[in-house]
Amino acid sequence: MSMIETKGTWTAVHPSPPGVTGLDTNHVRWGKGTQKSGYKFEGGRTEARLDGTEFVLGTFTHENYPIDSGETREFDVDLKVQVRFEDGTTSDLNFTFHHNETDNSGPHPNDIVSLPKFISPQTVTVNGEKYKVVISGFKQGGRVVREFDSKENSSNSAAVVALFTKPGKPDVVITHVDPKGTVAGSQSDEYVEILNRGTEAADMSGWVLHADGTGKDFTFPQGTVLQPGGRFRVYTNERHPESGGFSFGSGQPVWHDHGDIATLRNKESREVSRYPYGHRITPQPTEARSPGQAHPHVHIQNMGDAPLGKQKVTVRLPQDGPFRFTSDQNTISVWNNKANKERKFTGTVSDDGRVLTAEVDLDLPGGGAGAPLWTQAAVDAGATPGPYTVHWDFGNLGATDVTVTVK
Template identity: 60%
Template structure:
């Protein structure tokens, strides 16, 4: 584990920047109105603990100041972010990301503005002990959930932590991250297993198998199932959630042992890629 300090600035945008102020700082604004009434982005870094094993950390806090402004000539545009990471040994590295902004109409059934990241992986690399790493953004942490699209209500400042990790450059890294084995819905239909790609490259998991506690209770991922860097999906017992990939066993009874077991993820060759003990199968802490 290493302590690092993060900071950020917004150096450029793909829109007409004649109404922009603050480019090159951590607070960029836009709109043909006075500065205090403009919309904009803020990035605030801080002191964080980082590891190189795929452990997530808070890269910084993203705030969208979403105020009613006159319609922009181009309502969708990109704003670039540069994040500087200064490690405890004094070395620094800059990592860049692009935020895609959708300035939706202020009135109507969905006035919320939308913020996406066209790519979640920094193009820059840092070398530690001979190994190259890139920063991968997992998403925005809102209300305890990590989501990949930031939905920003109109008329205020909306914030979320930007959650990221250091990933080995040029490699996927698929792991089981959570077994939600005590469902609350009928027949525990809302049980799920969460899977994440902690790597910096997409992972094709077509034909991979998620093993449940009994023989024959396996879920095989369909052809074309690809996990993007930093992406999470869930396999539910008997619910469909498109926002989590839409995967479901489709079984009308509980699958995951409420006492404990070990979830297994195997590739198409039958090799175990990741295992995750839960409940009473979790090894005791020494």
Template identity: 55%
Template sequence: MSTVTTSGTWTAITPTPPNVSGLNTGHITWGNPVKGDDKSGYSFTGGTIEAKPNGSEQTLGTFTHQNFPIYGNGVDRFHVDLVVRIRFEEDDRDRDFSFRFHHFETPNDGPTPDDEVDLPTRVSKESVTIDGEEYAAVITGFKRNGEIVNRFLSPENGSNSADIVAVLSRVGAPDVVITTVGHKGKVKYTQADEYVEIVNRGTAHADISGWLLHADDPGQNFTFPPATTLKAGQRIRVYTNEIHPEWGGYSFGSARAIWNDKGDTAHLSDTKGTLVSDYTYGPGPS
């Protein structure tokens, strides 16, 4: 498979905060600094990766938020548009893929001063044809400190970075997989904070109502409730006995640990009982 080189340009910001500079470059800034010349802003740094149209998650580039106290003149929520240019070595051509970031400039003196960045647009509207198949780029999260998350929280007074993780996925189809099992909980005895992580790597939403997530032992089952939709690029978790709304709010509701620390397998089946995905860690169930 050929390699690709990525680069990024920030093309728009709406509604417009004061003192914007750097449009149509890889580094955009905004706001009137509270002190000195430290404005807030985004940058994108690309790199060279393999083009893998097989659902494998890869680093598209590195996102950096320069988060400094600013005066925003009342504009604290806005969208920032990014165009990622990908040069495919195989045919020496550039393709542009567009994404939108949503920014919340939180009050600097509030109880939660970290600024928030999320991705309302995870699937590029542009596509590329590889070996006769049409693919789009799908961002599946921010990778920071080894963990991939849906939303990026950026502490004040510094530059905070995360890799942008993406896949090349067939246009018009969902692709739901189990990505990991967090089997070593920190809650003593019950390990209520264990979880199974599931992501839709496809370009279309997936209706997973009635789908079954289970371990190998009897009674360790979770059924997704009616009207459960996993959006393209969305990542959720099903916890053993905790509720985390930021991850979908799903829980087995089990007072006992479910996932064996020495090894186990998580299974995901659709409403017909067809296995959609499984994930084994360690030597497997014992």
């Protein structure tokens, strides 16, 4: 994980509509007369993880007002985003937004903003490793889309979601399962969402999406290609061309409402991605004293039908906090309810003592079983009293922040 700060400037509009102003700022406008439409980009400070997890690059706003754009109805607007990392280094990333100034009185009066290029041509170096930055899309109402439908006579905003990825290969993962359809009985509108977070296209011909609970499979047809940053949805018994048009074709629900595991395998039957759902991770605030020990706790509950299995668990202490993992504080503990005892899983500690990573067997049966997890870190002498945030990451299962208050 890396803390980054972003800020953006609009560098070019091509072909240019009349009245363009604001180039080389974060707010570009166009249109004849005093009233103009335009784009704004507001960056900020955020935690950007390096494992392909999406983060918010900034906020995009389209000020959409009826304007005269002459004969130029479609054009590209180039954005340069400066990213500043914790060590003070900076990188400039370049992306293109495509604008469709639709006919305000036509069948679709809303303007359309899309992303013709998802990958910045530049690479960035973080902790000695090279990465590309891919824009996933615009996030609205919990859904990431590639086209931003902008209402007339209003200012419309959405988060621009991006991710770091290793260059030169595809990286296909299951990102979401929506198991509770709104169609009574068949739940035909259940779906699974799949993302290519890599920089190369993925040929998914013959790949299989498997529902563990019901045993149902969907096989992707020959010629199925998922582009970098692209998303597919596989519905239970509906077809939506805008998200690939894929369907199990099942008249019965495919996904268990309370919990299940979605698995994606390639044509060689190798597991590419696994997505368990139906669990709850709850932070447990704790107190610590200086000098002394801190014991960040979480509680995980499995409401599904299958055990959660082995997961890569990462605990990150705050970079500016008074906590350290030491050489003999390198375990994550789980209370095993079946055996009525503690199980310890040994991991590795980063050189700065801020990060502990371990493979943990979350042997929790379904049906609501739960267990506490905790670890131990040293508290510096003379630590400033107050609350500090410890980040727990469970990979596909999700993440949460725990508050440790130093007294």
